[in-house]
Amino acid sequence: MAERASTNCLQETHCYLDWQHLSRPILGLAPMDGVTDSACRHIQKKYGKPALVYTEFVAVERLQVGDWALLQDLHYDESQRPVIAQIYGHEPERFLWMAVFLCELGFDGIDINMGCPAASVVHRGSGAGLIRTPGLAQEIVCAARRGIELWRNGATLRDIPGLPFHLLAQAEARRNTLPPPFQARRPVPVSVKTRIGYERPQAKEWISRLLEAEPAAIVVHGRTLHQRYRGAADWEEIAAAAEAARGSRTLILGNGDVQSYDDAIHRATRYGLDGVLIGRGANGNPLVFRPDAEGLLAAEPHLLLRIALEHAWLHEETISKGHPPRFMPMRKHLGWYARGFPGASYLRRSLVQTSSASEVEALLAPYSKLS
Ligand SMILES: Cc1cc2nc3c(=O)[nH]c(=O)nc-3n(C[C@H](O)[C@H](O)[C@H](O)COP(=O)(O)O)c2cc1C
Incomplete structure (x- = not known):
């Protein structure tokens, strides 16, 4: 290779x-x-x-x-x-x-x-x-x-x-x-x-x-x-x-x-x-x-959701500060992260309506316990 x-x-x-x-x-x-x-x-x-x-x-x-x-x-x-x-x-x-x-x-x-x-x-x-x-x-x-x-x-x-x-x-x-x-x-x-x-x-x-x-x-x-x-x-x-x-x-x-x-x-x-x-x-x-993506996901099945949350916090810090805050551009990323596991489409529908990283954190909390 x-x-x-x-x-x-x-x-x-x-x-x-x-x-x-x-x-x-x-x-x-x-x-x-x-x-x-x-x-x-x-x-x-x-x-x-x-x-x-x-x-x-x-x-x-x-x-x-x-x-x-x-x-x-x-x-x-x-x-x-x-x-x-x-x-x-x-x-x-x-x-x-x-x-x-x-x-x-x-x-x-x-x-x-x-x-x-x-x-x-x-x-x-x-x-x-x-x-x-x-x-x-x-x-x-x-x-x-x-x-x-x-x-x-x-x-x-x-x-x-x-x-x-x-x-x-x-x-x-x-x-x-x-x-x-x-x-x-x-x-x-x-x-x-x-x-x-x-x-x-x-x-x-x-x-x-x-x-x-x-x-x-x-x-x-x-x-x-x-x-x-x-x-x-x-x-x-x-x-x-x-x-x-x-x-x-x-x-x-x-x-x-x-x-x-x-x-x-x-x-x-x-x-x-x-x-x-x-x-x-x-x-x-x-x-x-x-x-090594497969191995990483096998070790932590909801790794991409953990990354999504970190991304949301960083987005809020760097891009969406200002008045009014612009969290909207983050929503599409959240939709992309929530794919390929049971219940993903349900979660996606909620994630794409969030307006802050703390809302994202609340929605993802059940998944952090599963990893
Ligand atoms: C939403 C979107 C925005 C893009 N913006 C740019 C850009 O700013 N500059 C650029 O060179 N190409 C841009 N592209 C083209 C991509 O860099 C890439 O050439 C194209 O998506 C094909 O590669 P992919 O199939 O891996 O996505 C954009 C593509 C998409 C889908």
Whole structure:
């Protein structure tokens, strides 16, 4: 069996993310807007130990318009490293300055979303819209890398044109809390997450164009933009992307429909990939990244419910504080955790109506006694 991805993927002596030195196959948590917020990533990392996690995607325009929620959406804690910030947009200049901002915030990597199929994103030429404009896609990768270079040569938050004062102040405060190795001007790799094509599968041509910009890694979701989430992911097309990258320094990871650790390892081997990202398969189940999941569940049948409660408390602490508190986004996670045991659907119906972690605790109390 292939070697398990290491849990600490930061280059030990220099504290930076070096894709070339990650143990293969790399298993990571796929970014999911509205799902993989900071609390979710913390829990996934603690119990599943995915080698990589990504933020939900963030529009590059939000920097200069001074979006008050930007720092909240880019929140992470140290346990999540290596943590990659995912961004999207269509104007290279904005990627350059967003890259400086993200480096100052201590992210380990920057990923460019070229896969989002939402009409509001694609119509502006962003997300999967970039599959139609490979020249612009290349320019964007290069612009992000130029921003990182500027930062490594001394650029700071104060050099970002038009950065509103409140964002500058919040980001400087955040930067001052970073452990010293993560304040250092270290290498920060640029990667891309995309799909196999726009209207039809065209992985070989599209990925070949992307490779000219030499991103550190490309994650390929095996569906076209037109498919959105319909049909099965096409792993033969993902394999064609890996074939196109053979001999380059860019890693290729596959993504789409993976539901278990064994399945991830099998697909990475069979399709010649450097790794796999798991998205929906990790919802309510961080153990999906672990080879020993079955044993853990046999020893503690309601382990996932214990994790659900910890997640609910953390969500309340980190995401839903504020007025009014926003516990609602936690409800879907609770629904995902309560699966696969007698009485699960009854419990699920109650869990998805809760408004606080203490309500969740009361509902789960009988299960903690059973474990
Ligand atoms: C609710 C939801 C939100 C998503 N948000 C993002 C995102 O912000 N960035 C991104 O690159 N992909 C996003 N995706 C796509 C996933 O990362 C992944 O490519 C897709 O779900 C297929 O993988 P899976 O079958 O393992 O879930 C999202 C998918 C879902 C279901």
